Amino acid sequence: MLVCNLLMAQEQKLTPELLWQIGRVGLDAVSSDGRYAVYGVQRYDVAQGTSERVLYRVEVSSGVTIALTESGKTASDASFHPGGKTIGFLRDGKLHEIPLAGGTPVLVSEETMNGYHYAPNGKMVLFTRDVKMDQTAAEQNPDLPKTTGRVIDGLMYRHWKSWHDYQYSNIFVVDYAGGKLAGTPRNIMNEPFDAPLRPMGGMDQISWSPDGRYIAYACRKERGTAEALSTNADIYVYDLASGKTLNSSEGMPGYDLDPIWSPDGKYLAWTSQERAGYEADRTRIMLLDLQSGERRELTGGWTYEANHPQWAPDSKSLYFQSSTDFTYQLYQWPLSVDAPRRITQGRHDYSAFRVAGNNLVATRTAMDAPAEVYRVNPASGDVNRLSFVTDAPWKDVAKGKVERRTVKTTDGKYMNVWVIFPPDFDPAKKYPALLYCQGGPQSALSQGFSYRWNFQMMASEGYVVVAPCRRGMPGSGQEWNDAIVGDWGGQPMQDLLSAIDDVSTEPYIDKEKLGAVGASYGGYSVYWLAGNHNKRFKTFISHCGLFNLESFYGTTEELFFANNDLGKPYWDTTNAKTFEKFSPHRYVQNWDTPMLVIHNELDYRVPLGEGMQAFQAAQLKGLKSKFLYFPDEGHWVTKAQNSILWQRTFFGWLDETLQTERP
Numbered sequence: 001m002l003v004c005n006l007l008m009a010q011e012q013k014l015t016p017e018l019l020w021q022i023g024r025v026g027l028d029a030v031s032s033d034g035r036y037a038v039y040g041v042q043r044y045d046v047a048q049g050t051s052e053r054v055l056y057r058v059e060v061s062s063g064v065t066i067a068l069t070e071s072g073k074t075a076s077d078a079s080f081h082p083g084g085k086t087i088g089f090l091r092d093g094k095l096h097e098i099p100l101a102g103g104t105p106v107l108v109s110e111e112t113m114n115g116y117h118y119a120p121n122g123k124m125v126l127f128t129r130d131v132k133m134d135q136t137a138a139e140q141n142p143d144l145p146k147t148t149g150r151v152i153d154g155l156m157y158r159h160w161k162s163w164h165d166y167q168y169s170n171i172f173v174v175d176y177a178g179g180k181l182a183g184t185p186r187n188i189m190n191e192p193f194d195a196p197l198r199p200m201g202g203m204d205q206i207s208w209s210p211d212g213r214y215i216a217y218a219c220r221k222e223r224g225t226a227e228a229l230s231t232n233a234d235i236y237v238y239d240l241a242s243g244k245t246l247n248s249s250e251g252m253p254g255y256d257l258d259p260i261w262s263p264d265g266k267y268l269a270w271t272s273q274e275r276a277g278y279e280a281d282r283t284r285i286m287l288l289d290l291q292s293g294e295r296r297e298l299t300g301g302w303t304y305e306a307n308h309p310q311w312a313p314d315s316k317s318l319y320f321q322s323s324t325d326f327t328y329q330l331y332q333w334p335l336s337v338d339a340p341r342r343i344t345q346g347r348h349d350y351s352a353f354r355v356a357g358n359n360l361v362a363t364r365t366a367m368d369a370p371a372e373v374y375r376v377n378p379a380s381g382d383v384n385r386l387s388f389v390t391d392a393p394w395k396d397v398a399k400g401k402v403e404r405r406t407v408k409t410t411d412g413k414y415m416n417v418w419v420i421f422p423p424d425f426d427p428a429k430k431y432p433a434l435l436y437c438q439g440g441p442q443s444a445l446s447q448g449f450s451y452r453w454n455f456q457m458m459a460s461e462g463y464v465v466v467a468p469c470r471r472g473m474p475g476s477g478q479e480w481n482d483a484i485v486g487d488w489g490g491q492p493m494q495d496l497l498s499a500i501d502d503v504s505t506e507p508y509i510d511k512e513k514l515g516a517v518g519a520s521y522g523g524y525s526v527y528w529l530a531g532n533h534n535k536r537f538k539t540f541i542s543h544c545g546l547f548n549l550e551s552f553y554g555t556t557e558e559l560f561f562a563n564n565d566l567g568k569p570y571w572d573t574t575n576a577k578t579f580e581k582f583s584p585h586r587y588v589q590n591w592d593t594p595m596l597v598i599h600n601e602l603d604y605r606v607p608l609g610e611g612m613q614a615f616q617a618a619q620l621k622g623l624k625s626k627f628l629y630f631p632d633e634g635h636w637v638t639k640a641q642n643s644i645l646w647q648r649t650f651f652g653w654l655d656e657t658l659q660t661e662r663p
Contacts (some may be wrong), residue, residue, distance in 0.1 A: 016647035034357025154224020161634030279440030316318035326475035398423035400459035437518030468499035489582030531587020
């Protein structure tokens, strides 16, 4: 009976409900001596719509782990105090500390914080919080205290998933002594700009110099329409002694982010994109010699991105993360040489990482493995797993094989394609297949693990998933990445068709049961294919996709993206190719296939009207169609019950339209 139960457990089918039982692991911090790391585990109560995040301390050499904080509450942003005896963290936006060995957390301050860093000597703390600097219409008109109107004189009045709230994230510094913040915090910016950048910038965009005299931070000091048109974020250095601020990346028009000081205090490094307005430009590592003032690119001559740099303890090299074969690996680049050294190998992605003495500590994922924490020896590349959070229930889930395939494109190039098979795959049978269209359009399709667009779940429902790394994706150099700019409906669409056509030649693929699915630019791809697929597909699913490029251009917020990728505004007659040839709404007359449209009210990147237009077109064409709408979600679906409804609707639609039974 025990053997039977074990076999049944090993064959457990992945479901949306089961996916939400998996703890989500995130690396927070590493101690200055490299002995310990802290990671957090997020868990969800789907029925209650709540979550908790518990912090764990792991000894890097042995893997011995203890829980630092109690369950039922959320702790984030863990950081080791330089004194070596306590670990700080945020709870309800307030700084707490707990002894290194564990114990009872103590409140450090009532100050509200978004994020923080201890000074290297432990005698000060910098933190960020929102400061109200703009007036509402009601405040400008005291006799109209109940008006809800907004008076807008520039763009970026809404961004990502929220309207401008008249506040800006600024940086404060305050003394620290005896486990408490002392004195009145000082705003070192006091400007109507955000540091870190909204909406997704983190505390990696702010750092102390080793001597505690300077604070480096990334900020885009532009507002309104100028901000909507620009990626010109710079690296500013604030001198605590003089109160003066210097722009260290002046004259560099792209994103300059993630400043990090060398341990010996001689260099300031950061990531930089060379071209203005191009958010997917190759990420370079820049070095500023603080003695000579010389500024140079460390990664010159390399065609791949270099992300999230971290200094080695001896200040002679930088570690970073990059994709050279459609997986994200760890690299080391000595200051004295002209090329990096690859540290890690394998079919997986390394994401967050920190230097831990002579080791690195990193989180790692794969399409068939949720994030866990690993110790990496940078000299040998040897890897040891430190956390085992996801073993229950993940180790008992039936998993499908993931294969890498090379497909020749219509213009003679060679494209990486991931193929994910059902767990019980039998090559003698025939399976329906899903063409997965990646978004971005320049985001990577590597070995990340998604809690919504989960390939293992798609495979567990009996589908072969075909996921091509079409033109525009990191992993094959900047030329491949750049090739999508100005050609959205051109070669990238042919790449998608080449992938599904190639895999469909296999005898185990039922060519009469093909579907295409995707989100954002992937949703655009689905809409475009719907009018140009020549009856290849039997169903389509588009999530938050771009349907009408003219209305998208007129309502999206970050116009630097639209200007770069689409070329020029739709009213510029020299750019007719993009808006007339590449807009999916121009091909609705060819639509002949069932369509599920998903779109969210708070999506200001690809506003709701795009999905509404597509669904309306499908209905008026008389096509079998359905519209899934979330009033409280942005570009992504993040709430647990919403996500499960998303999955149920997604797979229910595939059951209806591909006429397949779930395994």
